[in-house]
Amino acid sequence: MLGIDWSEPIVKNIYVAVDIGASSGRLMLAEINRNQQIQIKEMHRFKNGFEKSDGHERWNIDYLIHEILTGLEKVKAAGYTNVHLGIDTWAVDYVLVGEDGQKLSNPISYRDSRTSNTIKALTSDLPKRELYKKTGIQFLDFNTLYQLYEEDHELLKKTNKIMMIPDYIGYVLTGKAVTEVTNASTTQMLNLRAGLFDEDLLNKVNVNDDQFAHLVEAGTPLGTISDNWMENFDLPVTEVITVATHDTASAVVGTPGHGDDWAFLSSGTWSLLGKELNTPENGQLAFQDNYTNEWGAYGTYRFLKNIMGLWMAQCVKRCYGNQYSFGELAALAGDEVPFQQFIDVNDERFVNPKNMIEEIQQYCRESNQTVPETPGEVMMAIYANLALFYANEIQELNKILNCHLNTLNIVGGGSNVALLNQLTSTLANIEVIAGPNEATAIGNALVQMISTGDVKNIQVGRKIISESFELKHFKPETGEYAGVLQRYQDFLNGHSKELV
Structure with a gap:
């Protein structure tokens, strides 16, 4: 049922769930034991938070990436030389990336006050009911739609790609850019019927769909961590899988x-x-x-x-x-x-x-x-x-x-x-x-396990979770x-x- 035949010697898959919230982040190691149960273990924990910079509350995204690499070094030091890795974070916030592939600034936090009156401004000629019919997303003044409405227009002109936080981290690690749908939906810009970014809403915030990488589903392989990181950090060989990158989406996957x-x-x-x-x-x-x-x-x-x-x-x-x-x-x-x-x-x-x-x-x-x-x-x-x-x-x-x-x-x-x-x-x-209290990390790992074939599907996975914790x-x-x-x-x- 799990796809693992324990009667034969095997090289067991090891999974690392990177789970970053508004106040802290951690790397959790997950594996399936001989009792067909999921085991998890914390390998690294670090603080997170926003700080005022250039007039806005911003996240230090470079620090978060460095902490992930530090955590992977601990995974390697513990004897794990080959791992899979998935990344989930909070929603709605994004990084603007220029033509040179580098971020244009540190991302602004959803708790910044710049969007406090934006819903009213944006919906002055677009009825809320029509917007909700398009997207099905609740009205929260920090949704990406309203953040982009208030974004520096000159900065947007220089932007080659708009990346949600976990997608950006995956891009920096592997060099490959995608837009994962569970997090992308929180932007309030995806059209429920078309399954794509809504053209009318993109026009509202002066961006185009080319500024987003292609949409992918949870469970899509992304690639290996780039050689330059392997040269500068003592890392295991790491295959990155794009999981349900919104932490709530991962938590729901991990709910039994x-x-x-x-x-x-x-x-x-x-x-x-x-x-x-x-x-x-x-x-x-x-x-x-x-x-x-x-x-x-x-x-x-x-x-x-x-x-x-x-x-x-x-x-x-x-x-x-x-x-x-x-x-x-x-x-x-x-x-x-x-x-x-x-x-x-x-x-x-x-x-x-x-x-x-x-x-x-x-x-x-x-x-x-x-x-x-x-x-x-x-x-x-x-x-x-x-x-x-x-x-x-x-x-x-x-x-x-x-x-x-x-x-x-x-x-x-x-x-x-x-x-x-x-x-x-x-x-x-x-x-x-x-x-379980660690449902987000567990759901993150479960999507990886389904992607590799170690677990058949989410229904089987949830049964395993209920028997593991x-x-x-x-x-x-x-x-x-x-x-x-x-x-x-x-x-x-x-x-x-x-x-x-």
């Missing part, structure tokens, strides 16, 4: 769901909650609720809502000077009573505030609610309102898709927060299956918090500002 009644929640810096579909859903209800149809691996679509997520908790941790671990903050939250205030966690004020604690407190003051003061109260306010938001969106999914979801698979770092998982299960009246189950606690979700929904709808 089965059947047709499960939803996913990729819980990290962002929370991405939705359902895997074989055909997109861009009807009126989906448009009104701002759901997105991001392209997935193997001809699927990730129909999901983008939610602020644990970014709020990460910011709070920094506000307290990192004196508490996430585990300690969760424990403090567990001592508090939930639902003492309602917060719209997707309010734009929480995207990049100067001080997240003060922003949460000010939100509560403005809405005449109890103000959280202690670390435990602040964290409980975050966890309780994330759970409320998740539960609300599960109801929306059922309504839009005319389905009944019985299971919510939570993967990523948030799968470790038992308090949040239990609150979500109870409020949404759904079974929560938490894990510990999963925790949470069931609804009957009778707990009756009516809270409805009052929260009233609050979001502006019908009520009353406390629980």
